[in-house]
Amino acid sequence: MTTECKDVTIIGGGSAGLYAAFYCGMRDLSARIIEFKPELGGKVHVYPEKMIWDVGGITPITGAQLIEQMKEQACTFDPEIILKEKVEKLEKNQEELFVVTTHTGHEYVSRTVILATGGGIFEPIKLDIEGADRFEASNLHYTVQSLEEFKDKKIVISGGGDTAIDWVNELEPIAEKVSLIYRGEEFKAMEAHIAHLEASSASIYKNTKIEKLIADEDGHRIKEILTKNQKTGEEVQFEADDLIINYGYDRELKFIKESPLQIELERDFFVKGSGKAETNIDGLYAAGDILSFDGKVRLIAGAYNDAANAVNQAKLYMKPDSNKEIYISSHNSKFDAKNRELLPHLYTKK
Structure with missing residues (x-):
């Protein structure tokens, strides 16, 4: 028409x-x-x-x-x-x-x-793990619309650019715990943002990739996140209330x-x-x-x-x-x- x-x-x-x-x-x-x-x-x-x-x-x-x-x-x-x-x-x-x-x-x-x-x-680049999309309605996020919803929670953030690091810096004062997972070695962000991150109480895991999402008993929410260090092979399992992904667009x-x-x-x-x-x-x-x-x-x-x-x-x-x-x-x-x-x-x- x-x-x-x-x-x-x-x-x-x-x-x-x-x-x-x-x-x-x-x-x-x-x-x-x-x-x-x-x-x-x-x-x-x-x-x-x-x-x-x-x-x-x-x-x-x-x-x-x-x-x-x-x-x-x-x-x-x-x-x-x-x-x-x-x-x-x-x-x-x-x-x-x-x-x-x-x-x-x-x-x-x-x-x-x-x-x-x-x-x-x-469009946000999605987490490439089978079945990840089923958690998008609950506690897998690709944007942060409200900081308040993460108050007093255990948050895992995956990414290494300015936006991911910004979210860590914004959430660290209000969340119970914030962990940053990055599959690379050097962050791709502004120096001031990195300096703020390194001075915070956030836990930082470089060369680390998400391997598996473990659901709760109902199967609707992520309960734990299994990661693996790409250099050492060491596996770390995180307890998480929410997972935030920022791999770009x-x-x-x-x-x-x-x-x-x-x-x-x-x-x-x-x-x-x-x-x-x-x-x-x-x-x-x-x-x-x-x-x-x-x-x-x-x-x-x-x-x-x-x-x-x-x-x-x-x-x-x-x-x-x-x-x-x-x-x-x-x-x-x-x-x-x-x-x-x-x-x-x-x-x-x-």
Whole structure:
């Protein structure tokens, strides 16, 4: 089924996609967001309780709070929002309009497209042990949504990157005991995180791999975890209330890699573009983690900048005589009515 033609289709509902939707409204462009997950917010959902300090002008805020504020801002100009649909094809039709086809068979048509997919559809790399999936409904976790649920528990964490070590450092003060299992020798994390880990009371087991999950009597929860040191062969059995796995994420970029548009990629994970968020395809732009160019800033603030550039270039592509940029919001007439609602005392004659 083919839908109404929009000015911009934004693929991805994370930080870059949400800001792009807001900025489309600033530039009088109709927009839709297509997001594979059942909710907007993107990768920030991985750390909902962690404090974010580096968004300009915003004092420390949790990931969950930032998501809610980004969503509210994105909806200022009522973009169309499509959730739980996976993009499978990106192409152009005979009228040179972009056609985005999802797994449902819907065809979304637009004059331009902004890729805001992050690194693609992120799915956690699962623990490769037979029967492990049956514990996902109980005490095998691939994300940490709430620190409080692990309070006073025996926690085993497996992984050696920044996220795994972050979870150890966050949980160590509130859990009864935290053990970190890592199959490698050298952690792949920032020095400050490793130093924090090594100064903590967490137990660290390197060169160690999970061999077996032992269930409780009902068979519904993990009771113990059998591990083996890959160098010495020594086996250690852990009693565990919860097991947290962080082996990274698989990236799914199939619709980009296989697009008949022949989108230029860099290192097979990123769309090669410019500082203006342009790609090698006219009318196709990219923003956020998916975009690569010299001088790229890989922060949420950088994603916002990419999004604004992408929307500005989309506007110029459709209407070349448009202004290259717009008035800042404090001087933009589009917000007059909204400002009157928010600050009525400033607009009331005495």
